[in-house]
Amino acid sequence: MRKNLTINDLQMIVGPMEGVMTPALIMAANRLHLTKCWMTPFLRYSQELCKDSLVRKFVAPFIAENVKVIFQIMGNDPKLLSQAVSQIQKLQLADGINLNFGCPSKRVMSGNCGGGALRDIDLMCRIISTIRNDHPDVNLSAKIRLGYEKIEEMEQIIPALVETKMLDFLVVHCRSVREKYDPIEGHSERFKRVKALSDDLPLILNGDIDSRRKGLQYINEVNAQGFMSARPWLANPFMFVRDEATDDDKELLYSTVLEIAEKELNFPYSIGKKIELSNLIFGSNNPYFDELKKLHKQSL
Numbered sequence: 001m002r003k004n005l006t007i008n009d010l011q012m013i014v015g016p017m018e019g020v021m022t023p024a025l026i027m028a029a030n031r032l033h034l035t036k037c038w039m040t041p042f043l044r045y046s047q048e049l050c051k052d053s054l055v056r057k058f059v060a061p062f063i064a065e066n067v068k069v070i071f072q073i074m075g076n077d078p079k080l081l082s083q084a085v086s087q088i089q090k091l092q093l094a095d096g097i098n099l100n101f102g103c104p105s106k107r108v109m110s111g112n113c114g115g116g117a118l119r120d121i122d123l124m125c126r127i128i129s130t131i132r133n134d135h136p137d138v139n140l141s142a143k144i145r146l147g148y149e150k151i152e153e154m155e156q157i158i159p160a161l162v163e164t165k166m167l168d169f170l171v172v173h174c175r176s177v178r179e180k181y182d183p184i185e186g187h188s189e190r191f192k193r194v195k196a197l198s199d200d201l202p203l204i205l206n207g208d209i210d211s212r213r214k215g216l217q218y219i220n221e222v223n224a225q226g227f228m229s230a231r232p233w234l235a236n237p238f239m240f241v242r243d244e245a246t247d248d249d250k251e252l253l254y255s256t257v258l259e260i261a262e263k264e265l266n267f268p269y270s271i272g273k274k275i276e277l278s279n280l281i282f283g284s285n286n287p288y289f290d291e292l293k294k295l296h297k298q299s300l
């Protein structure tokens with residue numbers, strides 16, 4: 001494992017969620033010590049580098065004492081992505097770089113970005129090798145799905161990535177792009193096949209892992225190095241700290257997010273955003289929902 005990150009850091013990671021991970025949410029989670037390692041949502045590089053100030057602002061909420069930050073980038077131009085890594089390194093903003101090869105949004109998949117890259121193994125390998133050749137010491141990982149059309153594509157994709165010998169670890173969301181976020185079965189079997197294909201490349205498992213117990217069980221069963229939880233973590237935000245979530249935990253995160261937004265960022269959540277946040281943390285049947293909806297109607 002190169003630089004700054006150790007296998008220990010990777011045991012439990014909050015999954016990136018673009019659009020959902022607001023600065024206030026991230027800062028609240030840091031204040032409550034809910035994770036030791038973040039992976040940022042993707043920053044997309046299409047034509048040119050982002051300004052230093054934008055990159056700094058993007059990553060700032062994640063940075064906290066004793067918390068590692070893996071900076072995720074997305075794009076289809078190997079040289080541009082490598083320049084982005086130089087910039088992130090120069091600004092000393094992250095402990096590692098992750099390549100997004102999994103996002104299923106149509107908006108990003110044009111030009112084989114995000115999940116679209118899974119259709120072009122050669123492109124993924126060129127991105128990895130360009131960055132690695134320019135940055136021999138950077139901790140470089142990829143986050144993939146199991147395939148574009150179908151999960152069997154992992155049989156080609158994973159060995160090709162492993163053969164580069166240029167990645168420090170691999171995060172695998174156990175669905176294909178076509179499976180979007182649909183319910184699936186056989187997570188364990190999928191993870192085991194991924195492991196069989198991954199050789200000795202450290203592996204982080206992702207997909208529907210809704211408790212620490214389940215995550216650690218998969219790690220043991222599959223012989224992986226860690227697990228990542230995104231949507232379920234929001235509904236069980238103390239998941240990495242203890243086994244059972246309580247309603248008090250959720251209340252604490254919810255109120256801390258709103259407090260930070262209002263008092264520290266001077267950017268209070270709108271009623272619509274409060275509804276969205278309460279939904280994410282408590283589910284739609286939540287103590288705030290009816291009240292917020294009433295307020296929302298009155299404000300229209």
Ligand SMILES: Cc1cc2nc3c(=O)[nH]c(=O)nc-3n(C[C@H](O)[C@H](O)[C@H](O)COP(=O)(O)O)c2cc1C
Nearest residue numbers: 015016017018041042143173207208229230231232
């Ligand atoms: C709203 C939303 C935004 C997401 N944004 C990203 C992203 O920026 N980068 C990424 O690699 N994955 C992203 N993901 C995928 C998650 O990180 C994760 O792989 C997926 O939700 C499956 O894990 P889960 O079952 O623990 O949620 C996103 C998922 C959601 C629901």
